[in-house]
Every structure is written in structure tokens, then in C-alpha cells.
Amino acid sequence: MFHRESGYYKTTYAADMALYPLPIARWTVAGIALAMCIAPFVLHAYYVSVINLILVATVGALGLNILVGYTGQISIGHAAFMSVGAYTAANLAVRLDLPFWVTLPAGGLMAAAIGAIVGIPSLRIKGLYLAIATLAGQLIIEWTINHVPWISGGMQASIEVPRPTLFGAQLRTQHQLYWFLLFFAVLAIVGTLNLVRSRIGRAFIAIRDQDIAAEIIGINIFRYKLLAFAISSFYAGVTGVLYTYYLGIANYEQFQIVTSIDYLAMIIIGGLGSILGSIFGAIFVTLLPIAIRLAMENWGAFLFGDADINNLIPNLRLMVFGGLIIVFLVLEPEGLNRLWRNIRSYFRVWPFSY
Amino acid sequence: MLRRLKLLSTALAGAALVLAAPAFAQKDIVIGLQCDRTGATQTVGVFLCPGYHDYIALVNSKGGVGGAKIKALEIDHEYKVPSAVESYERHKKEGAVLISLYGTPQTQALTQRLTEDKIAGTSPGFGTAAAANGDKYPYLFPIAATYWSQATGAVQFAKDKLGGSLKGKKIGYLYFDNPAGREPLPVLEALAKEEGFEMRTFAVPSPGVEMGAQVLDIAQRFRPDFVIAHLFGRSPSVSIKELKRAGYPLSKVVSFVWGASEADITAAGGWATAEGYYGIQFAGVGSDYPVLKEITEMYKKQGKPAPKEMASTVFYNRGVLIAAIHVEAVRNAVKAKGGTNITPEDVKKGFESIKGFTLGGLVPPLEINNVDHEGGGWVQIFQAKGGKWVKATDWFRAYPTLLRKMLATGA
Numbered sequence: 209m210f211h212r213e214s215g216y217y218k219t220t221y222a223a224d225m226a227l228y229p230l231p232i233a234r235w236t237v238a239g240i241a242l243a244m245c246i247a248p249f250v251l252h253a254y255y256v257s258v259i260n261l262i263l264v265a266t267v268g269a270l271g272l273n274i275l276v277g278y279t280g281q282i283s284i285g286h287a288a289f290m291s292v293g294a295y296t297a298a299n300l301a302v303r304l305d306l307p308f309w310v311t312l313p314a315g316g317l318m319a320a321a322i323g324a325i326v327g328i329p330s331l332r333i334k335g336l337y338l339a340i341a342t343l344a345g346q347l348i349i350e351w352t353i354n355h356v357p358w359i360s361g362g363m364q365a366s367i368e369v370p371r372p373t374l375f376g377a378q379l380r381t382q383h384q385l386y387w388f389l390l391f392f393a394v395l396a397i398v399g400t401l402n403l404v405r406s407r408i409g410r411a412f413i414a415i416r417d418q419d420i421a422a423e424i425i426g427i428n429i430f431r432y433k434l435l436a437f438a439i440s441s442f443y444a445g446v447t448g449v450l451y452t453y454y455l456g457i458a459n460y461e462q463f464q465i466v467t468s469i470d471y472l473a474m475i476i477i478g479g480l481g482s483i484l485g486s487i488f489g490a491i492f493v494t495l496l497p498i499a500i501r502l503a504m505e506n507w508g509a510f511l512f513g514d515a516d517i518n519n520l521i522p523n524l525r526l527m528v529f530g531g532l533i534i535v536f537l538v539l540e541p542e543g544l545n546r547l548w549r550n551i552r553s554y555f556r557v558w559p560f561s562y
Numbered sequence: 563m564l565r566r567l568k569l570l571s572t573a574l575a576g577a578a579l580v581l582a583a584p585a586f587a588q589k590d591i592v593i594g595l596q597c598d599r600t601g602a603t604q605t606v607g608v609f610l611c612p613g614y615h616d617y618i619a620l621v622n623s624k625g626g627v628g629g630a631k632i633k634a635l636e637i638d639h640e641y642k643v644p645s646a647v648e649s650y651e652r653h654k655k656e657g658a659v660l661i662s663l664y665g666t667p668q669t670q671a672l673t674q675r676l677t678e679d680k681i682a683g684t685s686p687g688f689g690t691a692a693a694a695n696g697d698k699y700p701y702l703f704p705i706a707a708t709y710w711s712q713a714t715g716a717v718q719f720a721k722d723k724l725g726g727s728l729k730g731k732k733i734g735y736l737y738f739d740n741p742a743g744r745e746p747l748p749v750l751e752a753l754a755k756e757e758g759f760e761m762r763t764f765a766v767p768s769p770g771v772e773m774g775a776q777v778l779d780i781a782q783r784f785r786p787d788f789v790i791a792h793l794f795g796r797s798p799s800v801s802i803k804e805l806k807r808a809g810y811p812l813s814k815v816v817s818f819v820w821g822a823s824e825a826d827i828t829a830a831g832g833w834a835t836a837e838g839y840y841g842i843q844f845a846g847v848g849s850d851y852p853v854l855k856e857i858t859e860m861y862k863k864q865g866k867p868a869p870k871e872m873a874s875t876v877f878y879n880r881g882v883l884i885a886a887i888h889v890e891a892v893r894n895a896v897k898a899k900g901g902t903n904i905t906p907e908d909v910k911k912g913f914e915s916i917k918g919f920t921l922g923g924l925v926p927p928l929e930i931n932n933v934d935h936e937g938g939g940w941v942q943i944f945q946a947k948g949g950k951w952v953k954a955t956d957w958f959r960a961y962p963t964l965l966r967k968m969l970a971t972g973a
Contacts (some may be wrong), residue, residue, distance in 0.1 A: 252655060253651060253654070254651045254652055254655040257648060258648055258651075261647065264644075265644070354739070354741070363741060363744050363747065364670075364690055364745065365741040366670050366690075371674075381678075451643075455643070455647070455671040455674070455675075457674060459667050459670050461666065461667035462642075462671065466642070470642075494644070501637070518597075518611065518612075518615060518636045519599060519608070522597070522599045522638030523599070523600060525600075525638070526640075
């Protein structure tokens with residue numbers, strides 16, 4: 209991740225397959241883990257809430273990246289899978305009074321099932337056509353939730369859910385919820401890291417690079433494409449459940465098409481087909497608007513009047529956000545992850561050019 | 563060298579003094595203001611938020627509340643839920659004593675947080691109607707007529723227009739097919755039973771710009787005696803255009819609050835097209851209110867022209883109304899506490915003691931208490947007539963007993 213190696217000295221298969229082959233990599237990961245553990249004790253609830261949003265977004269971005277980045281299928285319906293997870297968990301939690309460790313996997317599994325169904329067109333069509341098919345999935349799911357009170361819980365299409373309880377204590381504050389969200393975000397990251405280097409992950413990558421060739425070498429396209437949709441939707445469903453517990457309400461209006469596009473933006477900016485890229489993307493898309501606003505609040509007063517500033521901040525934020533996305537993608541079409549790798553390889557030989 | 567150092571240290575000390583000076587002044591009272599100037603409902607936000615800030619500036623120019631200035635910290639959340647959560651936490655960090663929420667999904671996402679943190683939030687014209695019940699939602703204040711109150715108001719208005727009885731009459735309900743659009747349905751159904759009229763619903767799917775079939779159905783097949791419209795965004799203007807084209811008289815159409823602005827009329831093709839169209843309002847419309855004149859005066863004193871947003875009186879005045887009710891709640895809190903070091907809990911009680919505050923007719927005769935967080939559900943109906951909105955009724959509220967019953971059961 210953040211390390212640099214020199215040469216290949218591996219003598220066993222186990223060493224070759226290690227997730228973090230070098231001690232320095234293990235130390236870096238340990239360092240980050242330590243920082244994440246200390247963070248809530250030193251940070252104000254506001255900053256913790258921002259991290260919480262990033263953690264939830266990371267799970268969703270990872271899931272979408274499995275589908276789009278690793279398997280090469282596109283989905284503009286991911287927000288709908290999130291709402292499937294959210295409503296499944298909310299109904300189970302409210303009607304049957306089930307705890308989160310039942311509702312969370314249940315929400316994920318339900319989303320996986322629906323996702324596999326929506327993914328069926330991917331067996332026949334690709335690219336833009338598949339995008340439209342998944343868009344239809346998004347709209348159908350939205351409509352269904354909107355019109356079936358048995359799912360949506362009534363006219364308002366929102367179900368209030370009690371906060372998660374752990375060992376009899378209810379997790380309410382941002383700090384308490386941080387641990388809840390961190391646990392599942394880490395689980396999602398470790399899960400994806402291992403998924404993509406497993407047999408399944410390699411099959412996904414083979415399908416992405418050339419699906420006919422993949423079929424010829426014996427990969428069951430039917431199975432793996434649907435599996436990609438199911439796994440990816442499982443992540444999306446879990447994201448929806450996490451949102452539901454984090455906000456205390458399941459509401460489909462926050463899982464509309466705009467959200468799907470936001471998540472696509474995250475993985476494209478972060479880097480398709482990379483785990484670190486998904487995390488970078490989630491951080492970037494969540495933090496950039498906040499950073500731009502903070503900068504404007506602190507230094508904007510030198511340039512503009514008070515009344516103008518309120519109108520300028522949001523508009524300028526959109527412009528800077530859009531501009532930065534273009535700049536990043538022109539600089540490095542493969543996203544922030546590639547940019548990070550470029551920086552690393554530059555410093556590897558520094559101060560020499562190569 | 564030494565002399566220069568001395569000079570430098572004096573300058574630094576002076577600077578420190580200047581920087582420290584505001585610390586002696588009274589602490590500002592912070593209000594968290596959520597806005598949407600760039601998202602899905604930006605057509606509202608660009609007028610509503612300046613109205614809010616102008617009223618706060620007016621209060622501050624008169625010395626603030628109890629000597630303390632009010633600071634409305636605006637955060638634009640683009641109508642997105644994660645941004646709204648972030649902005650709420652930021653407001654809380656800055657010590658906001660109340661939160662001006664914006665948007666239905668955002669309100670719902672923050673409802674539980676508000677209760678846990680014991681901070682009052684307001685949701686005028688959006689959120690859920692059930693929030694009017696202060697027992698169930700102690701920290702959520704609609705402070706303006708909810709969709710349920712608007713529905714009863716619309717039916718009452720139709721009844722008055724149709725000669726005092728709705729028995730055997732037909733009413734069409736044209737609505738945006740989302741939770742907010744469907745929210746008034748139980749109220750309308752209950753009223754149809756009570757008043758004996760036939761109601762038929764016409765749903766317009768999102769994004770609501772295509773409703774030719776529904777309007778033809780209304781005008782040619784169902785031929786209702788009155789139409790109640792509840793649409794958002796671009797769709798109200800489309801409905802005006804389509805109803806006009808289908809030959810349905812616009813003077814038999816009454817729209818809910820988000821389909822009754824100047825912008826809707828302009829988008830529908832101008833005032834001549836929309837002549838006769840009725841709109842429900844929860845804030846006064848037009849510029850004929852003393853508070854608006856004061857704002858213009860304030861700008862004149864600063865040597866500036868009145869802001870151009872004032873011309874869009876429907877949304878601008880709503881911004882002024884929201885700000886005015888917030889300031890009134892803060893004022894009540896300061897009065898009760900006897901100082902400006904108020905807490906969110908004080909402001910919540912301040913909201914619950916608002917009474918007889920009308921701002922020269924811009925605000926309805928609200929009466930908010932610990933049970934009724936809506937303040938009575940007052941509405942006023944305006945008609946598009948001769949190039950502007952003309953008052954068609956005074957402030958009124960309809961079927962309060964039915965509403966109270968439904969709120970209690972939480973239908």
C-alpha cells in the first residue's frame with residue numbers, strides 16, 4: 209500500500225500469497241489501524257461524523273468497484289440495491305424486533321438476490337445497453353418501494369428504526385456509531401482484498417478483460433457475471449443497512465438515481481479496479497465539498513461580500529468540484545489510485561529520474 | 563535591532579488586543595441554516611435563503627435579541643442526505659441553538675438525531691405531517707401548515723366556491739407520485755366520506771413534466787367540479803399549461819404551497835395564461851408588508867438597492883417568515899432565561915410559547931404549544947389575477963377536529 213520493495217526474494221508460496229508481503233507494509237497497516245483506533249478519542253463529534261460518512265461510502269464504493277472495476281459490468285442502479293437492503297433490515301428490525309447482526313446480513317442477502325435478477329441482462333448485453341437495463345432496475349425498485357406499503361411502511365415510505373444495540377447498550381452518539389461502522393467497513397475492505405485474489409476474483413478480472421477468452425479457458429460466464437452482481441449488490445445492501453442504522457430511518461428518497469451516480473463518480477475518481485482507489489474515491493467525494501466550503505468560509509471574506517458569499521459558496525463548490533474531477537481525470541485517467549502509485553514510483557528512485 | 567524588536571512586540575501586542583476585542587462583546591446566538599441553492603430544489607432556495615438572511619440582518623441592525631447578535635450559519639446541502647448529516651453536525655459543533663432543516667428526506671434522516679441531541683429543528687412546508695404532534699416528535703416543529711392542513715384548507719375552499727356543500731360533487735386530486743404527494747391522501751379520503759363528494763386521484767410520475775394523459779382524463783372524462791393539485795418543481799407550470807390547453811377552467815384549480823409561486827406562473831407562460839389559478843400559501847404574498855419595507859429601508863441606508871430576490875415574493879416571504887418565527891422563538895427563550903446564554907432546550911420552549919406574532923399579516927396567527935407544533939395549520943389562498951397574486955381568502959384553518967383525530971392516531 210504505502211511501502212516500497214526492492215526485488216523479489218520470496219521462497220515459499222505462502223510468502224508470495226501474503227496480503228502484505230513486506231514488514232514495512234504490515235507496519236503501515238498497523239499504523240493506520242492504530243490511528244483509526246485513537247481517532248475517536250481525540251476528535252470532535254463533527255469530525256467523527258465526517259469519518260462515519262466516509263466509512264459508509266467506502267463499503268458502497270467497494271461493492272460497486274467489484275462490479276464495475278473488477279468485472280467490467282456497469283450498474284447505474286446501485287442506490288436501488290441500497291434501498292432494498294435498507295427496507296429489508298428496517299422491516300425485520302421493526303416487525304420482528306431482530307438485532308442488527310441478523311438484519312444486516314439479511315439486508316445484504318436480499319439485495320444480492322435482487323441484484324442477481326437485475327444482472328440477468330448482463331448475460332446478453334454490455335456497456336451502454338447494460339447501463340440502461342440497470343437504470344430500469346433502479347426505477348422499478350424505486351416504484352415498487354414507493355407503491356407497496358407492505359414494504360415501505362406507509363404513505364411516507366419511511367420506517368423509523370431503533371439504533372443498534374450491542375451487549376445491551378444502544379449505540380447513539382457519533383463516537384459509538386463510529387465503532388459500529390468501522391467494524392463493517394474494515395470487514396468489507398478485508399473481504400474485498402481477499403475476494404479479488406481468490407479464484408472468483410480472478411474469474412471476474414478475466415471476464416472484464418475479455419469475456420470470450422474467459423469463456424474459452426473454462427470460466428462459467430453465466431455464473432460469474434451473476435455472482436459479480438450478487439456480491440456487489442450485497443455490499444450495496446449492507447451500505448443501505450448501515451445508513452439505516454446510522455440515521456435511524458429507512459427512506460428510499462436518499463437512494464435515488466443521483467446517489468447511484470455519486471457512487472460511480474467515487475470509483476471513477478478513485479480508480480476502477482482497485483481497492484485503495486475505492487477508499488480514495490469515498491474520501492475524496494465526501495471531503496472535497498467540505499474542504500472547499502471550509503476554505504471559502506475562512507478566506508472567501510477577503511474577496512467577496514457577506515451576502516454574496518452565501519450564494520457563492522455552493523455554486524463555487526460545484527464548479528471547483530467539477531473542475532477538479534476533470535483535472536484529476538485528465539492528469540491520470542486511471543484515478544487517484546494510479547496518481548498515488550505514480551507519486552510513489554517517482555520517489556522510489558528519487559533524486560534520480562530512473 | 564533591539565529597537566526594531568521592541569517595535570515588533572508592541573505591534574504584536576496591539577494586534578493581539580484587536581483580535582481579542584470581540585471576545586469581550588456578547589456571544590452571538592447561532593442558528594444552523596440548511597439551504598439548497600444548487601440541488602434538486604434550487605429554484606426555491608435561491609429566493610428563500612436570501613429572505614432568511616435579510617430578516618436576520620434586519621434584526622441585527624436593530625441591536626439583535628437581548629443585545630446579542632444572531633448569526634445564521636448557512637450550509638448548502640444540495641438536497642443530499644449525507645451532506646445534510648454533515649451540515650447538522652457542523653451546526654451542532656458551532657453551538658447552534660436551533661436547526662432550520664430543509665428538505666423532506668433530510669428532515670426524516672435527522673429526526674431521530676434531533677431528539678437524541680435535544681435540539682429543535684423546523685420543517686416548514688415539508689417533512690411529515692405527523693410531526694405536528696409534539697407528543698410524538700418533541701423536537702420537530704413544522705411551524706407552518708403541513709400537507710394535511712393544506713388538504714383540509716383546499717377542500718374547505720372548494721366547498722366555499724361550490725356554494726357551501728360538496729354533496730354529490732366531484733373533486734380531482736392531481737399529485738406528484740412520491741411520498742410527499744401521497745401524504746394528503748388519507749385526509750382527502752376521510753373528507754370525501756364526511757362531505758359526501760366523489761374523489762378521484764391522478765398520479766404524475768417523476769420527474770413530473772409529462773401529464774397530458776392525466777389532464778385529459780380530468781378535463782374530458784372525469785370533469786370534476788374542482789381540482790386540487792399537489793406538484794413540485796417544474797410540474798406545477800406544466801399542469802397549468804396542460805389544464806389550460808385541455809380547456810379546464812383554471813379558476814377551479816387550487817394548488818398546494820409548492821405549486822404557487824411567481825416562478826411557476828412565469829414558467830407556465832405568464833400571468834395571462836394562468837389567470838384565475840389559485841394557490842395555497844403559508845406565508846403572506848406580495849410586498850405590501852411593513853417588514854419588507856423595513857428591509858428595503860435597511861438596504862437604502864447602506865446605499866444599496868433592494869435585493870432582486872425580493873421580487874419573487876412567494877419564496878422570499880417564506881424565508882422571512884421562517885427567520886421571523888426562529889427569531890421569535892429565540893426572543894422567547896432569552897426572555898424566559900433573562901440572558902442570552904440560551905440552550906437549545908430553552909429555544910424549544912421558546913417555540914412552544916409563540917403566540918400572537920403576526921408580523922403585520924405576513925405570518926398567520928400561529929399558536930404553537932407543546933402538543934401542537936404546527937401552530938394551528940393556518941393557510942391563505944391567493945389567486946393569479948392581472949399579473950400578480952391577489953388575496954382570495956384571509957388566514958383560515960379547516961376541519962381542525964378531524965386533523966387532531968388523525969394526528970392522535972398517527973394515520
